[in-house]
Amino acid sequence: MTTPVAASTPSAVLDRASLVLDAFEGPGRLTLAQIVRRTGLPRSSAHRMLERLVHLRWLRRQGHDYELGMRLVELGSLAVHQDRLHRAAMPYLHDLHRATGHVVHLAILDGADVVYLEKIGGRTAAAIPTRVGGRYPAHCTGVGKAILGFSAERPLVTSGAAALSRKTRHSISTSAQLSSDLAKVRADGIAYERGEALAGFGCVAAPIGNFGEVVAAVSLCGPLQHMQLDHRLAAPVRMAAVGIWNNIEGAVRVQPTMQRECRPLLGTSPPTRLRDAGKALTQNLHST
Missing domain, CATH: 1.10.10.10 (Winged helix-like DNA-binding domain superfamily/Winged helix DNA-binding domain)
Known part of the structure; x- marks a missing residue:
């Protein structure tokens, strides 16, 4: 009994x-x-x-x-700073912010939401309602779609047109739409978000980890009129994600296939590659 x-x-x-x-x-x-x-x-x-x-x-x-x-x-701060992912990511997050000037996020997936482990940014950061420890529906965010796209299991994707919650009129609202978007993420190795989480703001995100091994995602976020939602921001975000993945203690030291576009820079160390990408990005911005 x-x-x-x-x-x-x-x-x-x-x-x-x-x-x-x-x-x-x-x-x-x-x-x-x-x-x-x-x-x-x-x-x-x-x-x-x-x-x-x-x-x-x-x-x-x-x-x-x-x-x-x-x-x-106090305990929350200790938990974040003792996390090996957070420790591995910090130098790359700061480099990415310095190289681009945009707000940088580090996030993980928890159920149907992403949880933000870090947020780095200047004056624009106050206009973006994210915070360390905060949650957001994964399908509405670039970081969420980057993780879901590279996860072997995608619990938010179901058959048919199952309804998903919306944050703005641009948010993905059905499982079928999300499945189509995640297919693009897997093909490109990058996730774009255009006003889906916050009206007027966009995001470029990359998964940290190979397909089926993704542990988190890193992103750049800012006002849509100031964001280049193409290879100009995708390249430094990808390289930051690879640098973080390689820097995690005990991580598999395999170069993700999503880095194929960055081959000319693979002979240098990850921080150097990111700084070089930042210089190239700055030159592109000044020339436009």
Whole structure:
């Protein structure tokens, strides 16, 4: 006979704590009543859990309102900076931003969403509503399509014209449209996004990893009128993705086939290739 797990066991406590913390997904503070509605916990249990989390600095109380605390900020920052993908990517992300002037994103796939691990940019960055730790529907973003296109399994792609959520009128809205777009990503080794996540903004993204081994994606993002959505931005993004993949500790040191267009630069180190691509891009921009 199986003995039921008591509600006071550590696992049950952790489940309730996770439920309470998950209620804070999204901007703004929450009241006790709002947390009770979102979690379904009894009011007394929710109140005890909230006060304990405040004591541990996982939450912060302002009057009758609660918000995420500094301990979560500290732990989240540590998690990102201890991640080997993030460490491997940082020099290439900074080089890519310096070479192009556009906002740079590093993202991974989590379910149907992408989660941003890094965002680097200048004044334009404030106009793009992404943040480290933030989520966005994968099919609406360049980074999401780059990862999905190079993944062996693509759970968002189903038969027929299954509806997908839309962020703008340009967003992909059916599974059939997404399947067609991902076929282009696999053929070109690059993903383009034109106002699908945010009206008036575009993106060029490349997968980090070979087909079936993709671990993340890197992208350039900016106002559509200032973005060259062609080989001029695709080349440096591809080279950044290859540099990151080769720099990940323990990664397979195989040059992805998507780099065929960059063969003249393959004799140099990845950072040098990226700087050379940046110089070529700057010359192209000045000549136009």
